[in-house]
Amino acid sequence: MSISIDQSKCIGCGKCHDVCPGTLIKINENKKAFIKYPKDCWGCTSCIKECPVHAISFFLGEDIGGKGSKVHTEKVNGLVRWIVEFPDGSVKTIDIDPKESNKY
Amino acid sequence: MKIERLKTDLLIIGGGTAGCYAAITAAQNASQETVGLKILIVEKANVKRSGCLAAGVNALNAYITEGRTPKDYVEYAKKDADGIVREDLLYTISEKFNDVTAHLEKLGLVILKDKNGKYVTRGNRNIKINGENIKPILADAVKKLPNVTVLNHVNIFDFSVHNNKIDGAFGFGIENDTFYAIEARAVIIATGGAAGLYRPNNPGFSRHKMWYPPFNTGAGYAMGIRHGAEMTTFEMRFIALRCKDTIAPTGTLAQGVGAKQVNALGDVYETKYGISTSERVYGTVVENLEGRGPCYLRTVGITPAQEESLLKAYLNMAPSQTIRWLENETPSKANVEIEGTEPYIVGGHTASGYWVDTKRATTIQGLFAAGDVAGGAPQKYVTGALAEGEIAAKSAAEYIESLSALRQAQGPDVQFKVAEPAEATIKEEEIANHVAEIEKFLSNEKGPQTTENLEEAMQTVMDSYAGGIKTSYRYSENQLNQAKKEIEIIEKLTDNLNATDLQEVMYIYELKERLTVCKSVIAHLAARHETRWHSFAENLDYPEKDDINFRKYVNSRLENGEIKIILRELTAEGQRNYEHQH
Ligand SMILES: Cc1cc2nc3c(=O)[nH]c(=O)nc-3n(C[C@H](O)[C@H](O)[C@H](O)COP(=O)(O)OP(=O)(O)OC[C@H]3O[C@@H](n4cnc5c(N)ncnc54)[C@H](O)[C@@H]3O)c2cc1C
Ligand code: SF4
Numbered sequence: 001m002s003i004s005i006d007q008s009k010c011i012g013c014g015k016c017h018d019v020c021p022g023t024l025i026k027i028n029e030n031k032k033a034f035i036k037y038p039k040d041c042w043g044c045t046s047c048i049k050e051c052p053v054h055a056i057s058f059f060l061g062e063d064i065g066g067k068g069s070k071v072h073t074e075k076v077n078g079l080v081r082w083i084v085e086f087p088d089g090s091v092k093t094i095d096i097d098p099k100e101s102n103k104y
Numbered sequence: 105m106k107i108e109r110l111k112t113d114l115l116i117i118g119g120g121t122a123g124c125y126a127a128i129t130a131a132q133n134a135s136q137e138t139v140g141l142k143i144l145i146v147e148k149a150n151v152k153r154s155g156c157l158a159a160g161v162n163a164l165n166a167y168i169t170e171g172r173t174p175k176d177y178v179e180y181a182k183k184d185a186d187g188i189v190r191e192d193l194l195y196t197i198s199e200k201f202n203d204v205t206a207h208l209e210k211l212g213l214v215i216l217k218d219k220n221g222k223y224v225t226r227g228n229r230n231i232k233i234n235g236e237n238i239k240p241i242l243a244d245a246v247k248k249l250p251n252v253t254v255l256n257h258v259n260i261f262d263f264s265v266h267n268n269k270i271d272g273a274f275g276f277g278i279e280n281d282t283f284y285a286i287e288a289r290a291v292i293i294a295t296g297g298a299a300g301l302y303r304p305n306n307p308g309f310s311r312h313k314m315w316y317p318p319f320n321t322g323a324g325y326a327m328g329i330r331h332g333a334e335m336t337t338f339e340m341r342f343i344a345l346r347c348k349d350t351i352a353p354t355g356t357l358a359q360g361v362g363a364k365q366v367n368a369l370g371d372v373y374e375t376k377y378g379i380s381t382s383e384r385v386y387g388t389v390v391e392n393l394e395g396r397g398p399c400y401l402r403t404v405g406i407t408p409a410q411e412e413s414l415l416k417a418y419l420n421m422a423p424s425q426t427i428r429w430l431e432n433e434t435p436s437k438a439n440v441e442i443e444g445t446e447p448y449i450v451g452g453h454t455a456s457g458y459w460v461d462t463k464r465a466t467t468i469q470g471l472f473a474a475g476d477v478a479g480g481a482p483q484k485y486v487t488g489a490l491a492e493g494e495i496a497a498k499s500a501a502e503y504i505e506s507l508s509a510l511r512q513a514q515g516p517d518v519q520f521k522v523a524e525p526a527e528a529t530i531k532e533e534e535i536a537n538h539v540a541e542i543e544k545f546l547s548n549e550k551g552p553q554t555t556e557n558l559e560e561a562m563q564t565v566m567d568s569y570a571g572g573i574k575t576s577y578r579y580s581e582n583q584l585n586q587a588k589k590e591i592e593i594i595e596k597l598t599d600n601l602n603a604t605d606l607q608e609v610m611y612i613y614e615l616k617e618r619l620t621v622c623k624s625v626i627a628h629l630a631a632r633h634e635t636r637w638h639s640f641a642e643n644l645d646y647p648e649k650d651d652i653n654f655r656k657y658v659n660s661r662l663e664n665g666e667i668k669i670i671l672r673e674l675t676a677e678g679q680r681n682y683e684h685q686h
């Protein structure tokens with residue numbers, strides 16, 4: 001799995017760069033974040049959770065069953081909302097109450 | 105490259121679970137003499153989200169639940185490792201599990217409670233937490249300590265050791281073009297275990313979708329090995345049984361919806377092979393070898409409500425599994441395939457690592473080890489890493505005090521207080537040598553070999569000849585000999601590698617670290633002439649357990665460039681203290 005960064009949304013705050021446990025994300029001359037080593041991503045989602053403008057999403061590589069969907073997460077009214085965009089344009093959202101997140 | 109000299113009292117290498125907690129302990133438990141103890145954490149990433157806890161965890165796997173005792177935990181870990189553990193180490197962490205948990209809760213960790221205010225347990229030894237932010241909580245606590253400095257994005261690649269006594273370390277900033285020579289009076293090594301030694305399940309685009317953090321490359325092991333530290337039990341590798349491809353944990357499926365482990369024929373096989381950690385992996389391996397694979401967790405037929413809860417549970421802890429379900433078939437329609445990962449060396453799950461005494465002192469004077477880098481105490485997990493961080497910090501502070509007491513006894517002219525920086529121990533020449541080595545990589549011509557290709561070559565060798573996935577984790581002496589030969593050839597090629605910046609230089613050092621660890625793993629696998637743990641160390645020349653000759657620790661030490669194996673007697677039943685014999 002790896003991540004992709006939507007540079008049109010990125011505001012260049014550098015938070016994703018700071019938290020990546022592999023220091024894989026860099027900021028370019030135009031103050032936009034990009035992942036320099038996409039194959040080295042561990043898939044920890046730290047950068048996705050940190051991005052204030054939801055510019056980062058993750059996807060599964062084809063070698064582990066990926067079919068082209070993109071996933072990101074947002075905080076909505078205290079809930080963690082996961083948004084899955086499928087390649088056919090359809091979208092699925094799943095809301096998780098952080099307080100309830102570990103009851104399963 | 106800028107060159108910076110730093111001085112500190114206590115240097116902590118690796119700001120992960122154990123490293124952060126060591127800093128918190130050392131800063132808060134300062135005695136009169138060590139008030140003002142200067143502490144420096146050096147972390148290759150950023151302490152906010154580095155190491156094992158980057159993604160968060162949803163349970164504390166090691167806790168003494170009501171009605172249980174630390175002794176029960178020791179017995180459990182000992183049984184799971186079939187005897188090859190250090191009881192003194194297990195006791196000293198087990199007795200602290202609950203205290204460090206209470207401290208984490210005070211720092212802000214949410215631990216689930218039932219109606220009566222009691223922690224919600226999962227089984228006999230686990231408690232459930234909302235631990236997505238466990239690492240930021242630790243990092244925040246460190247940030248508040250006035251006498252602790254954190255250097256983020258600095259990779260440590262060598263110790264400074266003179267006459268078997270550590271006095272600092274060498275590192276470089278991967279983004280600020282700076283070389284660091286750090287002098288310290290005591291050092292705690294807390295760099296975690298080693299991933300990436302073996303070819304992973306999916307070596308292509310998703311090569312880093314592994315269980316253990318691919319950024320923990322065994323630096324702590326390698327630096328210690330090269331400076332002659334004694335190491336233990338590297339042959340007890342850890343292999344995780346996981347959801348195929350996503351490497352997501354299986355426990356939630358098994359415990360949450362009662363999914364049984366079944367083979368392709370639909371037969372439940374999990375009870376056939378035993379329930380120890382290694383036997384669970386082995387059972388799946390044998391079912392596959394004997395033609396009854398693939399193996400699954402049986403989820404077909406779960407209710408829509410159960411499926412919904414699973415989708416959420418995995419989004420919360422391993423989101424790639426949920427996406428895999430949504431992109432393919434959901435668990436009510438298709439069973440979830442399981443597989444073993446490639447082997448890792450990790451002292452928090454099995455017993456590989458530094459050979460330490462009860463105080464977590466290594467055999468290098470002034471160097472203490474904590475967490476996954478320290479050996480002898482498997483099933484350590486988060487709370488064990490915290491406990492060892494605490495123990496190592498107290499021991500290091502004590503050691504620093506003893507150094508100043510010694511100085512004071514030697515007369516007034518050399519007297520100095522702990523708060524004063526250490527005397528210069530690192531020579532200019534030593535700095536120049538290290539800098540020259542780095543600059544060589546930056547100036548080497550781009551040759552036919554790349555770091556990436558050599559890493560793959562190393563993983564392929566380990567996979568084929570040192571019991572990787574390819575051979576279903578089995579190996580023979582002849583294969584290990586071949587592995588040794590080929591790893592040594594690859595090692596020679598690393599000197600010609602080229603790097604364009606310090607991050608790439610770090611990748612070269614990571615490769616060198618892994619190669620050093622590989623050689624020790626091979627030597628240890630070859631030395632244990634028995635099969636005590638299926639899959640973890642499956643020796644085809646000695647397929648049986650040999651209690652007469654191998655109820656022993658297999659230890660090793662590098663002497664004149666050769667790995668010397670030392671077989672040591674097990675600590676006695678209930679033994680609470682172990683000291684190094686110097
Ligand atoms: C995916 C995963 C899930 C887990 N889930 C659970 C769970 O649910 N419950 C539980 O109790 N336990 C769990 N564990 C185990 C537990 O997290 C670990 O045992 C524990 O966190 C290890 O702590 P550590 O300090 O030894 O290593 P880490 O926390 O990994 O710290 C090592 C640090 O050293 C840094 N470092 C490495 N090399 C260098 C270098 N050369 N220079 C400078 N810095 C360096 C790393 O970046 C890292 O920050 C899990 C482990 C993993 C990998
Ligand atoms: S998911 Fe984790 S490893 Fe991958 S880029 Fe983001 S922070 Fe880095």
Ligand code: SF4
Nearest residue numbers: 010011013014016051
């Ligand atoms: S966190 Fe988001 S906004 Fe900030 S630099 Fe990264 S991608 Fe851009």
